[in-house]
Amino acid sequence: MATRSVKLPDIGEGVAEAEVVEWHVKVGDAVREDQVLAAVMTDKATVEIPSPADGTVTALGVAAGTVLAVGSELVRLEVGGGTPEAPNEPVADGLAAPEAPPPPRPPEAPVLAPAEVPPRPLPSPPPSLRGPPPRPVPAGMARAAGEKPLAAPAVRRRALEAGIDLRQVRGTGPAGRITHDDLDAVARADAAPTPAAGSRERTGVEDVAVRGLRRRIARAMAESTRRVAHFSYVEEVDVTALEELRAALNRRHGAARPKLTLIPFLVQALVRALPDFPGLNAHYDDEAEVVHRFGAVHVGIAAQTAGGLVVPVLRHAEARDLWNCAAEVRRLAEAARDGTAARDELSGSTITVTSLGALGGIASTPVVNRPEVAIVGVNRQVMRPMWIGGGVVPRLMMNLSSSFDHRVVDGHEAASFIQAVKALLETPALLFMEA
Template sequence: MARFTFRLPDIGEGIAEAEIVAWHVRVGERVEEDQQVADMMTDKATVEMESPVSGIVVELAGEVGDQVAIGSALMVVETDGDADEAPAAIEEAVEAETPGVEEIQPNPVRAEPVEAPSSTSPAVEKEEQPFDKLKANGEGVSPASEATAKSHALASPAVRARAKDLGVDLAAVKTDGDRVRHADLDAYLRYQSGQGYHAPHASRARDDETIKVIGMRRKIAENMAAAKRNIPHFTYVDEIDVTSLEAMRADLNANRGQRPKLTMLPLMIVAICRSLPQFPMLNARYDDEAGVVTRSGRVHMGMATQTDAGLTVPVIRDAQDKNVWQLAAEIGRLAEAARANKLKPEEMGGGTITITSLGPLGGIATTPVINRPEVAIIGPNKIVERPVFQGDDIVRAKLMNLSISCDHRVVDGWDAASYVQALKKLLETPVLLFAD
């Protein structure tokens, strides 16, 4: 038998390290070739790492939340073959399957045979040599946590956490795909409820729990902290009568044929794109280190999207060139890809302005945080029906507050208010959205 060191391959241009967001194996367990062993997160995507060999796991390089440098040891496996057979098992490059990222070619990973182990059992040998050889080469690693999920069914960290809270073994949950999703868990709970299963009562006292901030949640925390630390925000809110806009949206949906159903969002984006050319300081990116503001001639619209892993912002490229139906289709495609963790790297950066909406859940007003290095973010709020005066008459109207947060280093309050008034004119007279 021989030991094989699986090193973290190059999983993207410019990536120096990746964060461990989930382990799917434990020390002492058997792993098969091509079996998923870990989920690694970079700045661009989450990568599923697969074992290039079969054997017994004897070392894991750290706990969930730890950073591992490219080329450093990720896992050590005691293989089934002899020392000279180990390299042949992995002559080809390890293929890291990144959701939504096509043809990523990591560097080849080759076996590094070491002296054949003695008759000492793997458990005892682990105590005597806890990654000493790796540390001697400057590759610092820490023993993996024993606190991993009992079930080895494939699932996202959010699904695993929910199943743990409900006391559900993921191995018992059936799925049509390759991993358990929230819908599969819901179906399992509905079935079990008919068999007398009851989820833990929500009002019962629970022990405090400490949750490590890792993965997407950590990226969100870092980005939000940097935005609030570096950007002097101000927020302007105005009320907009969207009665006519909602009536037009209903008419368009009634005659849409095979086209996607329109929400308020694509109409809002059309209005934003039509009004931005007169206010170029809002469609910009600020490099505060270089002291340079770049006013964009195109609208790359960031779209804040809530996912199980947290908030992400896919980008609609060249939104100014798309009609309302094309925008609706692109919004649906990007939102689905974001929730399935299949966004491509080029779909996650380079935005020039962002829109964020909570939909029906939206409140009276919001103070959204700017998506740095952009300088403005727009937040439509909840639509409510209220009586309003029209001359001497009182009529029913659909009203919506619109919030905009701006970087005060680049945008003045007068500019933000003037822009919202221009946007308001388009939204309250929606025929202007389609006028040349």
């Protein structure tokens, strides 16, 4: 038998490290050639690492959630035939060899608490004829049954006004006399919050490790907010005509063509507006201090998945018509949700659009998808009364909430760009006219 070390391969695209997000094998498993050993995640996508040969797993490199550099040992296999790589070699650093379980500890004898004798319940006092009804008194302060309370007239008067039954107050004064301090103690206890019926305090703490896609999102968002000088701009758009057109086109073509949503219209509006604002369809290399302006419009479509937010890319939107955009947006969204999107489908966007659908809210402040310099957000559509042509009419209104990198995009340029997009959405016939 020989020992074979399986290292993290060079996944390409300049990737120098990857996170082990899931093990598909464990120590002692027999594996076949090309069987998946582990899934690793790069900045681009999740990649499955296959076994290079038949064998038995003798050690795993790291626990799930650990980041490994390319070339680091991932798995060690015992394979049949050949010359061992290192006979009698100890397990490499970072590899977890199986260990014998510790011997079981004998059960410890339970520690019994001293028996407690509950106090005898007191008979309920008769209802008071004057003042508010008696208030409950904290446990441990009740007097013995039949014992007459001793208190000065002033204390008795105060207790009567406060609705405190002195027979349930244990006095701390001479001979068990009830004092004002005792009444103060009852008042403090009465002010303490009491849980509602059927409720109880929750004290549990759940620790959730930030791993895999969630870790990538956290790092990307932190890096973007740290390095990008964000500013947001919100504009109101009348989408009444757009929604009427969208519904009419869906009715006209039915299942013969892809169903149209708002996003393909927005993509077409971006394609029409961006040639006049080339600085927004760009990447900013802040280390070289160079803005890369692109002729192609590769639109990132932010999509929510079970694992978190991903941004599949609609490539060459400038060369697609409305229905082709709709079909590709749907395909990319399904691939993102299923986890089948390829690496090149999750990178390379030049501008991003984001939408929360029915949860879109009134306005938002989306985070720029660095190294891009602009992101356009869609908010919820609401029917509102609007003053048009000397009268109030119902119109379907929606906000565009967009963010920009203020290091290279000025406020006037950003506002002018959104105004151009707004004009196209409010007059959707312009989207079908030749430039």
